[in-house]
Amino acid sequence: MNRRADLLRTLAARFAAAGLDTPEREARALLRAALGLSDLDLVARDDVAVADDDAARLESLATRRASGEPLARLTGHREFWSLDFALAPDTLVPRPDTETLIEAGLEAFPDHTRALRILDLGTGSGAILAALLSEYPAAWGLGVDLSEGAARQARANLERLGLADRAAILVGAWDAGISGRFDLxxxxxxxxxxxxIPTLEVEVRTHDPLLALDGGADGLDAYRAITAALPRLLAPGGRAILELGIGQETDVVALLAASGVPADGPARRDLGDVARAIVTAPA
Structure with a gap:
């Protein structure tokens, strides 16, 4: 039998050879997930033997990771805003850059006791909506996604996080069929x-759903639909926060201005100093 420490070294070497950026960290994360271990188990009990069937399962997962399948797809889970989200093939893997939207929302609405009405367009796993509901305990949220599989996963995540009684998830195209107005x-x-799309890293182009990636010929199709809908969706004093791709700030600011819902200033930047979240002025 292999010891945990031996497997950890083997995995790290394999991931390094495959060109992964943080092979030791990824090896540790995969070993924890595959064997149901804690960090303490790996440090204090690294000499424990691993059963042959567990080692075989770990080998299979390692092969998939070395070929470019994201760790979150292998484990079926990803942390976002300190919350745990289960993933489905129809959902993006939530990324740390997107937490910039949550930070911008907290800045726009500093009173956490407000009974905000929140609308999340293209909710995916429900990560953004759940993170905001966790910060505003009196808020209610609606998530919308074109994918039935994504909507199903978002509902499951909200239920598991104890937020389902303050949220609803609909299947639909952006604002179609939505009535009422929202604060955020x-x-x-x-x-x-x-x-x-073909130039994206293999982790994205092969394993993230195309529906959640493809923004049309210039990448702006979704922004056109969303910005056109904002005047009827936003309540008085309401704000919109949209995630941006690299280099899209100028175009999206122009679309917002044309819709009559201008940006409140430069986009908020993520930890990589990329303009990531554009926030509108109060409606």
Whole structure:
């Protein structure tokens, strides 16, 4: 039998050879997930033997990770805003850059006791909506996604996080069929130009759903639909926060201005100093 420490070294070496950026961290994360271990188990009990069937399962997962399948797809889970989200093939893997939207929302609405009405367009796994509901305990939210599979996963995540009684998930195209107005409209829409999809990293182009990536010929189709809908969706004083792709700030600001819902200033930047979240002025 292999010891945990031996497997950890083997995995790290394999991931390094495959060109992964943080092979030791990825090896540790995969070993934890595959064997149901804690960090303490790996440090204090690294000499424990691993059963042959567990080692075989770990080998299979390692092969998939080395070939470019994201770790979150292998484990079926991803943390976002310190919450755990289950994934489905129909949902994007939530990324740390998107937490910039949550930070911008907290800045726009500093009173956490407000009974906000929140609309999340293209909700995916429900990560943005759930994160905001966790910060505003009196808020109610509606998530919309074109994918039935994504909507189903978002409902399951909200239920598991104890937020389902303050949320609803609908299947639909952006604002179609939505009535009423909202204090906060958020979206991480598909924003990759169609011709750029083949150039994306294998983790994205092969394992993320195309529906959540493809933003049309210039990457702006979803923004056109969303910005056109904002005047009827936003309540008085309401704000919209949209995630941006690299280099899209100028175009999206122009679309917002044309819709009569201007940006409140420069986009909020993520940890990589990319203009990531554009926020509208109060409606």
């Amino acid at each position: 409209v958020v979206s991480n829409p598909p924003y990759i130009a169609s011709t750029d």
